[in-house]
Amino acid sequence: MxxxxxxxxxxxxxxxxxxxxxxxxxxxxxxxxxxxxxxxxxxxxxxxxxxxxxxxxxxxxxxxxxxEDEPSGSIVPVQLPLNIVYEDEDLLVINKEAGVPVHPSQGHYTNTLANGLAWYFREKGQPFTCRAVNRLDRDTTGLLLFAKHMLSACILSSQMLNRSIHREYRALVQGKIQKPGTITAPIARKEGSTIERQVDYEKGEAACTHYSPVCYSPRYDLSLISLWLKTGRTHQIRVHLRSVGHPLPGDFLYNPDYRCIARQPLHSFSLAFTHPITGETMKFKAELPEDMASLLQL
CATH class of the missing domain: 3.10.290.10 (RNA-binding S4 domain)
Structure with missing residues (x-):
């Protein structure tokens, strides 16, 4: 085909x-x-x-x-809500909700974005191959980019590798952050764990996170910050912010403090890239989800 x-x-x-x-x-x-x-x-x-x-x-x-590639036949089509921000014949941008994994995995076979997309494309009578260009953790919200064919996937993946896809995150962290900063601390898998990471100056891979304060909520002692990653290590934002004394609340791995929120308040806020076919500059923003925005109300 x-x-x-x-x-x-x-x-x-x-x-x-x-x-x-x-x-x-x-x-x-x-x-x-x-x-x-x-x-x-x-x-x-x-x-x-x-x-x-x-x-x-x-x-x-x-x-x-x-x-067309062989369809992702192992992904079960399931009717799920999809917040589609943009779609054309080459790519798709989705604003992901909290608690939704991107791909099926152990314990998550039918409740992922891939399942919802399989249903969406089946209803349109189109073959579906899951090609997520960027990744977000299950409880992280915000913008995700999907390629709709092999050429888009090829070009957008190359843009990811050479860091020409620009992403800005927003996070709520404990304590007051008053000025911009940069965290450069290597990250490695924590011994004895399959998922947890930690700062490790002996075995870790180089990691760099830039951040800047946006506003402060004295009621909850939380700072809303913007973040830009120079590297893309697993759990980089969560590990780096904890390492400097400003962990994300509600983070089940690194700071299980659920007094004000039930998941880590991390959001993929903006996405900018060059369209893989037209060469047009594409820019998207997704406002903070309600559970994060409510913590900033005085």
Whole structure:
């Protein structure tokens, strides 16, 4: 099944490139190009089949027919509420609720975003392959980006690797934070635990978190802060803020203080990236969920 067809006119500046060189410059991975080689009419020039090593000439048109991956058949479609912020034929942005895992795992087979998306696309009569570009913990809320085909996944994953997808988080932390700061402390898995992490200067991987205060709630002694990650270690925000004496309340792993909130108050607030197909700058924001916003009311 063909998911998407793209047409590329060849300019004078692109003349002489092979089809493979041209596509790599557009962000196609080697794996995707190999897949196109094995797809009937995956690559064609002016309507005729073309090899990846074919030299391109000005005025020609290179056509790419993207096949669809095998559907995520192991994901059970379940009708679940989805807060879709944006959707086009290439990608999907969702504002995730608290308590919702992204992917099925032990103990979470039918209540994940992937289950809800499988239902959503089945109702539209479209094949579904789960391609989450970024990740959020089960109890973290906010913006999540999904790719809808192999090329979007390839280009957006590359943007994630080179840190050109910009994400801002908002978190409520205990105590008053009065000025911006940076935490640089390596993080490693805690010995004897499969999920818990800790600052570990001997065995840890480099981790860097930038933060800045937004406002302070004296009633609960909580600071709302903005955060930007230079690295993406597991539980990085939660571990780093605890390490400097400002843990997130309601965090079952690192600070199980549930007096004001029942989960860690961490929110993926904004997302900015380059559209993988059009090249347009995409920017999205998701306001704080009610359980976080209510703690800031005086």
């Amino acid at each position: 063909i998911k998407k067809t793209l047409h590329y006119p060849i300019s004078n500046e692109q003349a002489g490139l092979t089809a493979e060189q041209f596509l790599k410059a557009k962000g196609y991975s080697h794996r995707l190009i190999v897949c196109l080689k094995h797809t009937p009419m995956g690559l064609s020039v002016n309507g005729k089949p073309a090899y990846a090593n074919r030299r391109l000439s000005p005025g020609e048109a290179l056509t790419v027919r993207l096949p």
